[in-house]
Amino acid sequence: MTGRRALRGALGAAGFLLLMEALGRAGVIDTYTLPLVSSILAGAAGLLADPGFLAGVGGTLSSCAAGLLLACALAVPSGLVMGTLPAVDRAVRPLVEFLRPIPSVALLPLAMFLFTSGEQGKIALVVYTCCWPLLINTMYGMRDVDPLAKETLRSFGFGSLDVVRRVSLPSAAPFIATGVRIAASVALIVAVSVELVAGGDGIGTFVSDAAAGNRRDLMIAATLWTGVIGLLVNTLLAATERRAFRWHHTRSSQETP
Amino acid sequence: MTRPAGRPRRPISRVNRPVRPDRTGAARRVASRAAGLWIVPVALLAWEAATRVAAAVYFPPPSLIVVHLHELWFSGPAGRAFLTEDAVDHLLPSLARVVVAWVAACVAAVALGVLLGRSRLLGDVTEPLIHFFRSVPPPLLIPIFMTMTGVGTPLQITAIVFGVVWPVLLNSLDGARHVDRRYLDTCQAFGLSRTIRLTRVILPAAAPKIFAGLRLSIGLALIMMIISEYIGSTEGVGYRMLVAQGQVDIPSMWTAIVILGLLGLLFNAAFLHVERRALAWHSGAHDTP
Numbered sequence: 001m002t003g004r005r006a007l008r009g010a011l012g013a014a015g016f017l018l019l020m021e022a023l024g025r026a027g028v029i030d031t032y033t034l035p036l037v038s039s040i041l042a043g044a045a046g047l048l049a050d051p052g053f054l055a056g057v058g059g060t061l062s063s064c065a066a067g068l069l070l071a072c073a074l075a076v077p078s079g080l081v082m083g084t085l086p087a088v089d090r091a092v093r094p095l096v097e098f099l100r101p102i103p104s105v106a107l108l109p110l111a112m113f114l115f116t117s118g119e120q121g122k123i124a125l126v127v128y129t130c131c132w133p134l135l136i137n138t139m140y141g142m143r144d145v146d147p148l149a150k151e152t153l154r155s156f157g158f159g160s161l162d163v164v165r166r167v168s169l170p171s172a173a174p175f176i177a178t179g180v181r182i183a184a185s186v187a188l189i190v191a192v193s194v195e196l197v198a199g200g201d202g203i204g205t206f207v208s209d210a211a212a213g214n215r216r217d218l219m220i221a222a223t224l225w226t227g228v229i230g231l232l233v234n235t236l237l238a239a240t241e242r243r244a245f246r247w248h249h250t251r252s253s254q255e256t257p
Numbered sequence: 258m259t260r261p262a263g264r265p266r267r268p269i270s271r272v273n274r275p276v277r278p279d280r281t282g283a284a285r286r287v288a289s290r291a292a293g294l295w296i297v298p299v300a301l302l303a304w305e306a307a308t309r310v311a312a313a314v315y316f317p318p319p320s321l322i323v324v325h326l327h328e329l330w331f332s333g334p335a336g337r338a339f340l341t342e343d344a345v346d347h348l349l350p351s352l353a354r355v356v357v358a359w360v361a362a363c364v365a366a367v368a369l370g371v372l373l374g375r376s377r378l379l380g381d382v383t384e385p386l387i388h389f390f391r392s393v394p395p396p397l398l399i400p401i402f403m404t405m406t407g408v409g410t411p412l413q414i415t416a417i418v419f420g421v422v423w424p425v426l427l428n429s430l431d432g433a434r435h436v437d438r439r440y441l442d443t444c445q446a447f448g449l450s451r452t453i454r455l456t457r458v459i460l461p462a463a464a465p466k467i468f469a470g471l472r473l474s475i476g477l478a479l480i481m482m483i484i485s486e487y488i489g490s491t492e493g494v495g496y497r498m499l500v501a502q503g504q505v506d507i508p509s510m511w512t513a514i515v516i517l518g519l520l521g522l523l524f525n526a527a528f529l530h531v532e533r534r535a536l537a538w539h540s541g542a543h544d545t546p
């Protein structure tokens with residue numbers, strides 16, 4: 001069943017590539033505007049040995065990881081506090097709802113002023129972006145905690161900190177993991193955006209340099225690799241979630257991609 | 258640890274709660290909701306005080322930003338709805354482009370997604386490709402699009418459409434694929450036409466998933482609008498912001514940040530409103546994060 005799906009998917013992807021190649025060779029698509037698939041794939045293979053591109057990938061991914069970690073350190077405890085203390089939640093919620101819809105890239109010019117190094121500005125924007133899905137998912141997970149388990153622990157004389165550590169946190173963990181996965185995909189988008197506009201070490205800079213050199217094959221090849229990286233990260237996180245939280249069967253119904 | 262399957266998430270959803278007809282109740286509810294927002298003025302005051310005390314160059318006090326916001330964007334003639342030349346030249350094109358591109362992309366993506374989702378073969382063949390395109394960070398494609406469209410409106414439209422299409426497509430496909438078999442069997446048993454089956458059964462069943470995709474796409478549309486204006490435009494709020502940044506005109510830059518933030522807030526609020534109405538029957542709709 002799944003084998004047949006995978007086969008069909010592979011056929012679809014192969015068919016798409018062959019079609020694009022054929023259209024390019026037949027002259028339907030101008031190969032200057034959109035290079036042949038074969039030359040893009042050759043360029044993509046060449047990028048694997050290109051130190052400039054590899055450094056760019058390293059730069060982008062390290063800023064994403066640093067930003068994501070910082071955001072976790074900020075947002076998860078805040079979400080726990082807001083989820084445990086309804087008074088805090090009621091008070092702070094309007095601020096969250098006001099700040100959350102601000103598109104992170106709107107803060108880019110400000111970040112370029114505030115941080116002398118582009119790297120720091122990039123990380124700061126990634127942190128800002130990642131905080132919201134993490135915070136919201138943590139709070140949402142806290143709402144889902146079984147009150148019976150909490151009361152049981154309390155009646156056995158555990159303090160509220162212990163209740164958070166032993167019941168609320170494990171029970172909210174699947175939601176936090178979903179938040180991490182969503183945050184990781186937006187982190188990549190924001191990091192690349194900052195690089196495109198402000199430069200610095202990264203895939204975005206590599207692509208805009210390739211654009212300046214009119215190397216369309218390299219631009220598209222680098223973009224393809226970024227898509228592959230995004231897909232890998234997402235698949236990896238989703239698989240970890242599935243393995244780690246197999247007991248959490250309600251997850252799939254409210255998952256937002 | 259896990260929730261018992263039968264327990265509802267929240268006993269009564271806000272929409273289904275019986276509305277009390279008396280006016281004072283409604284007024285009291287509005288008043289209590291407004292009182293719940295006390296943190297907003299407090300935060301603004303704190304921000305004002307902090308920026309005045311610190312006299313930070315890059316953080317003008319909010320009162321100054323508001324004055325500047327009025328001057329730069331909304332102090333025009335009454336006949337032009339008080340829009341200044343800056344607003345007409347930069348705000349209106351941005352707005353028009355993002356709305357047109359978002360709507361066009363969403364309509365196309367929902368239609369195509371439902372079509373692909375209803376055909377097992379087509380869905381299986383295209384899904385990995387869609388997954389892949391969805392994983393590509395869309396801003397990376399702006400330089401490539403720029404070599405094809407040049408600088409200007411076509412670039413913004415292409416960029417926004419590309420950013421929006423994939424998540425909506427993927428969610429519509431997923432939603433249309435997993436329609437409860439029994440509903441479709443019922444349709445068949447009653448001999449309902451294909452149109453009715455589509456509009457009354459498949460689309461409503463797929464709606465929660467579709468709306469989840471649409472909600473995601475609003476943020477992406479704004480991001481793509483702003484980035485594509487930073488990189489390849491001679492007009493638009495993003496372009497105006499970059500000009501202000503180049504002139505180290507910090508208050509003007511902040512007004513653009515405020516405008517973009519308000520746009521985000523407005524689009525989100527409008528969308529949530531529509532979603533609540535459209536999915537009022539769906540119990541899980543209010544609780545998805």
